Amino acid sequence: MTDETTIPDPCAAAFSVLAFILKAQGLKAEGPLDGADGQGLTPEEQEEQLVRAYLHRREQTRTPGWPEGAAEPDIPAGHAAQDTPDGPAPGGKDAHTPDTAETGADPDPEDREAAPPPTAMPGPADMPEPPGAGTQAGPVPSAAPEPVSLPDAQAKTPRTAPPLKGHAGQDTPDDPAPDGTDAHAPDTAETGANPDPKDMEAVCAPTAVAGPADIPERPGTGPQATTLRSAPPEPVSLPNARAKTPYAAPPLKGYSSLRMHNDNGTGLVLGADGSLSAESMQAGEYTIDLSGLKDGRRVSVRARLSVIPRPKDLWISIPSDQNAPLAKPDEAFEQVEGEAFLVAASTRGRSHAREGTYRDDHFALSYDAGSGWHVMVVADGAGSAPASREGSRVACETACRALQTLLPEEVDPVAQALVQDMADSGPGNNVPAPVVSSLMRAARTAAQELEACAQKLACPVAHLSTTLAIAAARKVNRRWLLLSFSVGDGGIGLWDGAAGAAVLMCRPDSGEFAGQTRFLTLGELDRPHGGKSRVFAEIRDSFTAFMAMTDGITDPKFETDAAFANPARWRTFWEDDLTKAVTFAPDNAAIREQFLEWMEFWSRGNHDDRTLAVMVPKEPAPATERTGESP
Template structure:
């Protein structure tokens, strides 16, 4: 601390004063008292320049700190602040910023003024004071030693681990926080970066500074290159540790120890827990479900699995699906529902929504008037009042409304014993309905969707038609639900915005899925509209749809930040070989 060495003879009374003050402060703190009269003492001392410090008077003015746990650090800070204030107030030259050069006062040694200057903005550390005292002692061996019976003041503790530490010019020990790492992710600190960071704090020349040694735990997977000062490697375990490094400010200087902290995050994939659900909760649901069907012209492979975020807390799977077939007319009915994570019985909401809609659609469509689509006109508008046949889109809208009312009924008259009366909001769920039928003109598909997730129609090699438009808000996770009455209130608007249909001579697959799949696979609305993304998904799915267990396994893919429940129903042509 060369900048703190006294340059000319300081008044012995200064070290006496600081010494006495420090001893008194330490004693007072042991008594649970604090900083009563620092301000006055500093003022008196500066004004009189005598051995004016009266320990008894000072003690008497102490205040109790039982309700106010100020440390001795605060008192030292107060001492420095007061000294600065009273010295700078006596000058007209500069009131805002203390300048040692402005105060060539005889009784105040320059090192003390410099110390005040350095601490003008920085937080004053007790160590700066203790260094200053040491410097005074070295210069003036005639200065009175501390009385033997006095305990060592708290203010000047023996340095803990290393006799020498890198400090800022103000005397604050420097501690470097190395960038955080994560287990399994490559980690690198570029050559010379640590040395430059320390040099900048110490006003050393960064070009000449270097790190001689950095002590890293043996098995942590990181290595320090002493030649370049770089750190690299792949962290092998989590760490939260104080490390030591040896800093050399210039080629001729001796190395000085410096603390460095290093934090290595755990690998997020290792933290997921798979907790069982509460067996006593109402509305039990298995965490995994998978089924496959051969229905008329179609083969259907469906799977649904509890997301990691739910498994981690032992929550239920909130997704559900239901598949049905009107055998006499050849209509395939698929329903996929995603219960809201924020609604406590949404697992039941999604079950009711999918099953009610499926059952009603199958029974309605299993009637001769729906045996053929007729011309495309009849899809849009049955027109003739004599024709009981209603437009497909009306049927889908009614199925969604029926789902809403059945959920409301359950909320108001629950079949299971609930701990408290419930409301429909606790059953919030999305709903995607898909109808398919093979006609003379080709494969017809129609969807109706409330909420997020989505469905699409794929034809190899490159064609893909999204069949839904997700209801999203400005932020992630915002959507609407079939359980919210306003979602279904306006029929005309619903038929326009929620209904979609297509007819193609052939198809490869039609997929309906919840947002657990669409979020990671279609990162934006633009991606959802892009056939390339659909075919990229299909390339992954093709081997997985050979059976539903394989599909369930595929759905366990890892995607950072996407850990919701996942449900996917793949409709394939019946002719498709099972091991395609």
């Protein structure tokens, strides 16, 4: 079933690497050829001799803890670049690495692509004696001969490419290194090394010396450069980072002696343990060029790193056009002092701020000293309705104004009896008819005003779609009579911290009709359950706060209707959240700043407009303690 042809054949690339390793290993093991002084040798032999000498000297000077980048044994500098056969090196030494480009030992990039070096390859330290080596030299000397002087630069004869043996896919005649320095591995073809892995294990004698990884790594010189370039970088993925946030990735697994060649502007720092860290990075997708030892072999590593933007940075804020028709300020704050202290704030959601569109929410507060009624109205214009910001304004202001007439007219004449009845009948009582009537009439007035407004604007009334939540209260014989009405989501609640009681004073309009928000329309109010059941009444000797809010507050702070009725959630909301930031007192000169700042709270996935109106009863206090209302 598995399509075998799609599995890369590891042989091509593996053998090119292997062959090089074997050749180098073999040359090193043999050491310089006795008596070879460069005379009478072919250029290829001279080159080979040079490499033997180098490897041998390197072996001699090498100490186990040879630090990377420390002074290295005398090597023919820049020999790889000295490809001109008749160009003697400055030191009089013609230093030639056997040219693999001519031998074609540098595999075709296509082949490399298809065949990453297998990771399970034996390390260079385990390299066997190359089979081909015996034809040129004796057995591995246990004590290597003294280094000999390098052959003189006598290579006047044009070099010819050694024959290509035993190498599949190496017929690309020229494969210059990316930087044009033409760095080449020694001729691996000549070894003819395609050893049987079993042989390798049998023959291998562990030594302290490794293969290419220990060869100097001057950029563009030496076999190492070839190794780095010839193998495709091994792709690794770093754990995602967050922009402008300290980052630390654990050490890359499977590599040692990591080096970073290019951080690509990330500012990443490679720690001694191979970890990568940065104090702060810009969002983006990066590739980090590294190299490291893997199975004793230096390989290049391309690490992918995604630096994820902080959501807050993507939420830009564009002020809305305050000169356009139906413009609305992006935030609003108001406080009203009566027998209770009323505060409301409304802010534009991030989703609107990002597009420079208007706040759809609105609120209205009022206190009538004559009747003693406090009224708070909040409304949330439908996001999908083009003029809903005007709808919410009209609904709030109309309902608020209407109530200051309707409540004194309908409720006040019977207020005393009504409160007494409610107190006698206990909780779960029916809402008294005058209450229902006055609130419903206010809502109806607001709905009618929306229709009138739609006519004025020559748009369908649906363009003004808005929710509506009304909270009204007055003192009746030292008791508080608290009333509410709502259409659509959002919430009205009464929190009595002393009693630990949260009273839900709205009908959850979501839930049963999940996702289907209802709006203030005459039709909605005329529905069988559209009216009465939306009105709530409560009497209390005392309470902590009476609140009306849009879903921009209920969604992040209460999430569900059940939570909105949960006293524990209310306690948390009031004690640990809201009043931690805002002091609800008329003499708090900073209340505007405090409240608006609190309204900006961060809540993932919640970017709606937010409106919260809070009523807190004023403690009976001497009038002198009251400060004036803020501007």
